[in-house]
Amino acid sequence: MTIRVLIADDHEMVRCAFRMILDSQPDLEVVAEAADGAAAVEAARRLRPDVCLLDIRMPEQDGLEATRLLAGPGVTDPLNVLIATTFDDEYVYRALRNGACGFLLKDGAPALLPEAVRAAAAGNSLISPSITVRLLEHMTLPAPKPSGSRRTTTRRRMSRLPEPLTEREVDVVRLVAQGFTNEEVAAELYVTLSTVKTHLGNIQRKLTARNRVEIAAWAWETGICTRDC
Known part of the structure; x- marks a missing residue:
């Protein structure tokens, strides 16, 4: 089964890089791109992708609020939100509280991106051990x-x-x-x-x-x- 992915990032080069990596996989398909959080929420609600790959810092509406609207407490039919970040402890902690199911470092190995998307789609969310310890030790x-x-x-x-x-x-x-x-x-x-x-x-x-x-x-x-x- 093909896993449908939405990419949201305000940098076009990042979106293009993510799309190239994901579309090169036979079981992954990028169905939409968005340059800000508001557009990401609208497209996600309309298309219902299997995974929403969101940046945190975006104009109009940041990834934290977009995550809350798509996957947060009280959402009737939440989507799988995977956060792509350069890692800022405070923001990532808030994304977790807003319903994010996984975290991916932008400067990580490209091969990790498809695996993270597959894991998020399967409900077996991927967080690398280094991110896990840094993030969750705050709790x-x-x-x-x-x-x-x-x-x-x-x-x-x-x-x-x-x-x-x-x-x-x-x-x-x-x-x-x-x-x-x-x-x-x-x-x-x-x-x-x-x-x-x-x-x-x-x-x-x-x-x-x-x-x-x-x-x-x-x-x-x-x-x-x-x-x-």
Whole structure:
């Protein structure tokens, strides 16, 4: 099945470069381009592409607001938004909160772009480990007060879940938060790929998370994953 992609960036050369890379793949097709966020939202709502590849800094309406309108909380039928960025911690963090399902560095290897698009389309969003750590460590718990510990606080937050995670699900969450792909999680835990997908489905249901990015964010927020993972 062909994956349909919308590209939004205010630099024409960037759009052309992305289009050349994506259109060279037999399973990918660029169906629209936009030079600003407002045009991207209009085209995305009209064409319903499988993946929206958005820059953050754009005129008229930036990529953060475009992401919120296409994939944010409250959107009835959200689209898959992949952010292409030069990496600015504050902006990327906000894009995550607005519903982005993956992040791609503009100065990264060109071969990573098709893989990131395929991952976003499949709901198996790709965030490289280096981006994961830099982005999600901003969500770690503050230093614990003398009366408690990070581990105690983590257990307390986990216990508030309507349906607690199993020990193996916690293992999966911790690996996802470190940027592991499904295949890497399976190899690390010595289980099948289908088992990993089953665990992820159960985890998303228990956390009411829309994608693996939100699972990773939750892991850092609760302290399940830290810089010492």
